[in-house]
Amino acid sequence: MTATSLGALLRRRAATAPERPLLRFGAVTLTVGQVAERAARLANVLRAHGVGRGDRVAVMMPNGAGFPVAWLAIASLGAVAVPVNIGYRSADLTHVIGDSGARTALAGGPDAAAALLQAGVEQVGVLDPADAGPAPSIPGTFDAGTEMGRASAAFDPPELGPDDLVNIQYTSGTTGFPKGCVLTHGYWLRTAELVRDMIGVSETDVDLTAQPFSYMDPQWNTVLCLLTGIPLVILPRFSASTFWKSVREHGVTFFYVLGTMPVFLLRQPPDAADRDHAVRLVLCSGIVPQLHAAMEERWGVPWREAYGTTETGADLYVPVDDTASVGSGAVGVPVPGKEVRIVDGELAVRGEPMMRGYWNDPAATAERIRDGWLYTGDLARQDERGRFHLVGRRKDMIRRGGENVAAAEVEAVLVRHPAVRAAAVVAVPDALRGEEVKAFVQVSERTDPSELIAFVRERLAPFKVPRFLEYVAEFPMTPSERIAKHLLPTGRGAAHDMRKDPR
Numbered sequence: 001m002t003a004t005s006l007g008a009l010l011r012r013r014a015a016t017a018p019e020r021p022l023l024r025f026g027a028v029t030l031t032v033g034q035v036a037e038r039a040a041r042l043a044n045v046l047r048a049h050g051v052g053r054g055d056r057v058a059v060m061m062p063n064g065a066g067f068p069v070a071w072l073a074i075a076s077l078g079a080v081a082v083p084v085n086i087g088y089r090s091a092d093l094t095h096v097i098g099d100s101g102a103r104t105a106l107a108g109g110p111d112a113a114a115a116l117l118q119a120g121v122e123q124v125g126v127l128d129p130a131d132a133g134p135a136p137s138i139p140g141t142f143d144a145g146t147e148m149g150r151a152s153a154a155f156d157p158p159e160l161g162p163d164d165l166v167n168i169q170y171t172s173g174t175t176g177f178p179k180g181c182v183l184t185h186g187y188w189l190r191t192a193e194l195v196r197d198m199i200g201v202s203e204t205d206v207d208l209t210a211q212p213f214s215y216m217d218p219q220w221n222t223v224l225c226l227l228t229g230i231p232l233v234i235l236p237r238f239s240a241s242t243f244w245k246s247v248r249e250h251g252v253t254f255f256y257v258l259g260t261m262p263v264f265l266l267r268q269p270p271d272a273a274d275r276d277h278a279v280r281l282v283l284c285s286g287i288v289p290q291l292h293a294a295m296e297e298r299w300g301v302p303w304r305e306a307y308g309t310t311e312t313g314a315d316l317y318v319p320v321d322d323t324a325s326v327g328s329g330a331v332g333v334p335v336p337g338k339e340v341r342i343v344d345g346e347l348a349v350r351g352e353p354m355m356r357g358y359w360n361d362p363a364a365t366a367e368r369i370r371d372g373w374l375y376t377g378d379l380a381r382q383d384e385r386g387r388f389h390l391v392g393r394r395k396d397m398i399r400r401g402g403e404n405v406a407a408a409e410v411e412a413v414l415v416r417h418p419a420v421r422a423a424a425v426v427a428v429p430d431a432l433r434g435e436e437v438k439a440f441v442q443v444s445e446r447t448d449p450s451e452l453i454a455f456v457r458e459r460l461a462p463f464k465v466p467r468f469l470e471y472v473a474e475f476p477m478t479p480s481e482r483i484a485k486h487l488l489p490t491g492r493g494a495a496h497d498m499r500k501d502p503r
Contacts, residue, residue: 002189002193002227003189004160004161004162004185005075005076005160005161005162005164005185005189006072006075006076006166006185006188006189006223006226007039007072007075007076007077007157007160008157008160009189009223009226009227010032010035010036010039010072010076010226011036011157013032013036013226013229014032014033014035014036014037017032017229018031018032018033018036019031019032019033020032020229020231021231022034022035022225022226022231022232023035023065023068023069023222023231023232023234024231024232024233024234024250025063025064025065025233025234025236026236028065029231030065030069032226032229035065035068035069035072037153038069038073038148039069039072039073039076040073040076040152040153040154040155041148041149041151041152041153041155042069042070042073042127042144042148042151043073043074043076043077043155043157044151044152044155045125045144045147045148045151046073046074046077046079046104046125047077048147048151049104049123049125049142050104051074051077051079051104052077052078052079053077053078053079053158054078054079054080054165055079055080055103055104056079056080056081056082056100056101056102056103056104056168057074057079057080057081057082057102057104057105057106058082058083058084058096058097058100058102058104058105058106058116058121059071059074059081059082059083059084059105059106059214060084060085060086060088060105060106060107060108060112060115060116060214061086061106061107061108061112061127061213062086062108062212062236063212063213063218063234063235063236063237064108064234064236065234066108066127067213067214067218068213068218068219068222068232068234070106070127071083071213071219071222072222074166075166075185076155076157077157077158078157078158078160078164080165080166080167080168081166081167081168082096082097082100082102082167082168082170082180083167083169083170083213083214083215083219084096084105084116084170084214085212085214085215085461086108086112086212086214087461087462087463088115088460088461089457089458089459089460089461090115090118090119090458090459091177091412091413091459091460092177092178092409092459092460092461092464093115093116093119094119094120095177095178096119096170096177096178096180097116097119097120097121098119098120099177099180099359099360100168100170100180100359102121103121103122103123104121104122104123104124104125105121105123105124105125106124106125106126106127106144107124107125107126107127107141108126108127109126110126110138110141113126113138113140113141114138117138117140117141121140122140123140123141123142124138124140124141124142125141125142125143125144125147126141126142126143126144126145127144127145127148160185161185161186162184162185162186162189163184163185163186164184164185165182165183165184165356166183166184166185166187166188167181167182167183167188167219168180168181168182168183168359169181169183169216169310171309171310171311171404177406177409177412178406178409179358179359179361179364180358180359180360180361181310181311181355181358181359182355182356182357182358182359183310183355183356184356186352186353187313187352187353187354187355188219188220188223188353189223189227190313190337190352190353191220191223191308191313191314191353192220192223192224192226192227193227194313194314194335194336194337194353195220195224195283195314196224196227196228197336198306198314198317198335199254199281199283199320200320201224201228201230201254202228203228203229203230204230204253205228205230205253205254206230206231206233206250206251206252206253206254206278207221207224207225207230207231207232207233207252207253207254207255208232208233208234208235208246208247208250208252208254208255209221209232209233209234209235209255209256210235210237210238210239210243210255210257210261211238211258211402212237213234216310217256217258218234220313221256233246233250233252238257238261238264240261240264240265240267240268241268243265244265244268244271244273244274244277244299247277247279248273248276248277248278251278252277252278252279253278253279253280253281254279254280254281254282254283255279255282255283256282256283256284256285256306257282257283257284258284258285258286258402259285259286259399259401259402259403259433259434260401260402260432260433260434261284261402262284262286262287262288262291262295262303263288263291263432264432265295266291266294266295266298270298274298274299274300275299275300277299277301279299279301280301281301281302281304281320282295282299282301282302282303282304283304283306284303284304284305284306285305285306285307285308285331286399286434287303287305287329289327289328289329290327292326292327293326293327296326302320302323302326303326304317304318304319304320304322304325304332305317305318305325305330305331305332306318306331306332307331307332307388307390309376310355311354311355311368311374311376312338312349312353312354312355312374312376313353313354314335314338314353315334315335315338315340315349315376316331316332316333316334316335316338316340316388317332317333317335318330318331318332318333318387319332319333324385325387328383328387328389329389329390330383330385330387330388330389331387331388331389331390332387332388333386333387333388334349334351337351337352338350338351338352339351340388341373342380342381342382342388343373343375345379345380345394346375346376346377346378346379346380346394347375347376347378347379347380347388347390348373348374348375348376349373349374349376350372350373350374354374355374357369377393377394377395377397378390378392378393378394379391379392379393379394396408396485398425398426398427398435398436398437399427399434399435400430400433400434400435400436400437400463401433401434401463403463403464405425405437405463405464407424407425407426407427408425409460409464410423410425410437410439410456410460410464410465410466411423411424411425411439413455413456413459413460414439414441414452414455414456416455416459417447417451417452417455419443419444419445419447419452420441420442420443420444420447420452421442421443421444422441422442422475422483423439423440423441423442424439424440424475424483424485424488425437425438425439425440425466426438426440426485426488428468428490428491428492429491436467436468437464437465437466437467437468438466438467438468438469438470438492438495439452439466439468439469439470440470440471440472440475440488441469441470441471441472442471442472442473442474442475443471449469449471449496449498450498452469453465453466453469453498466498467497467498467499468492468495468496468497468498469495469496469498470489470493470494470495470496472488475488476488
């Protein structure tokens with residue numbers, strides 16, 4: 001391993017190659033030296049506000065250079081980052097703050113700061129954008145951007161090793177609200193090393209990310225670029241209509257996408273400039289087998305599948321030279337250092353990287369990790385060439401585009417509405433997003449479906465809000481008095497489509 005912690009890696013890069021570009025966002029480029037200085041200043045600011053080793057710090061910021069700088073500052077301090085989706089509302093945000101025990105937060109603006117304070121955070125530093133002038137004065141907040149400018153760039157780091165914590169990374173669980181994956185410095189460093197070796201990153205490469213930084217993928221991309229000395233282009237969000245334009249403008253040579261991103265890109269009108277780019281490889285999770293060859297033909301570049309989870313980092317990949325896997329649906333072979341097997345149809349993995357468990361949830365950890373093997377909840381098979389294929393899921397999870405939605409989390413919010421007696425949330429097939437969220441509800445009095453959807457929308461992130469809602473007089477029940485979801489009507493049936501019926 002090149003370094004023992006993220007802070008050590010950042011300082012080593014800053015000492016040997018301070019002028020190399022690291023982060024590009026819009027017209028702004030930050031070098032390794034500038035990122036290291038900003039991270040040191042912010043670490044000193046946080047330390048002055050009482051943040052120490054092991055303290056949890058929530059980070060609720062939009063894409064930009066601010067998030068990775070904040071993440072590296074928290075990691076350098078020995079504190080623990082709690083990335084927060086900027087789409088979270090009262091219910092999911094309050095759960096994450098309460099469960100993690102975060103008392104300090106960094107926010108990307110006054111609205112996020114107010115939401116964090118309401119969710120239980122004691123103090124919030126308003127940080128991004130740091131150059132937008134003084135932050136609004138809200139009780140419980142401090143202007144982290146201004147304080148960074150005054151703070152010392154000399155930082156005295158604690159001694160940290162690969163087993164020290166960096167993140168409590170929340171991911172949708174199968175039985176309720178998101179669970180916090182405990183991730184270490186070693187987890188991130190090993191993940192970056194695996195991707196580097198997997199695709200053969202060189203100093204001439206340029207990486208790009210378009211996902212929210214609250215997810216793990218932009219974070220490992222950041223470490224990968226720091227490890228290899230290449231720039232990371234950060235887009236504010238994914239936009240199918242402008243994505244390839246950004247790729248061409250920045251000379252991007254590889255990137256990672258997932259979920260509905262490839263389908264949205266492929267559905268864009270053909271462009272004479274489709275092959276006018278520097279990309280040599282696309283990594284993707286969930287490539288639609290029937291569209292795989294068309295993607296490679298359109299952009300003239302190999303698309304290769306990669307499989308992993310927040311709990312396990314990188315697990316499987318299709319080698320770049322494995323052209324026989326194109327269109328097969330194979331998700332690949334184990335990455336070096338990982339063992340993968342199928343137990344009763346379920347994919348199980350062990351090796352590094354791996355989470356240390358779920359924060360504050362030993363029962364869920366014991367259920368998920370048994371005898372050193374982490375059971376992913378994904379059903380799989382292995383073909384005659386040794387390649388693994390996903391065939392379904394054991395967990396009660398809805399895969400809506402690139403987002404995981406726990407059915408139980410949405411159900412828990414629905415039943416809080418005074419008119420709802422019981423609720424069941426399931427997945428329905430969708431040609432664009434793979435799956436859509438459908439809610440069955442039993443009500444005590446007639447209630448307009450738009451009222452129920454609005455109730456959920458106020459409390460959960462937009463991607464968790466059901467598109468379809470169907471009323472039932474009674475639910476089919478199992479002998480143990482649980483809702484028998486497998487007996488509910490399949491498909492969209494008599495459901496209200498809230499996209500067409502937004503009353």
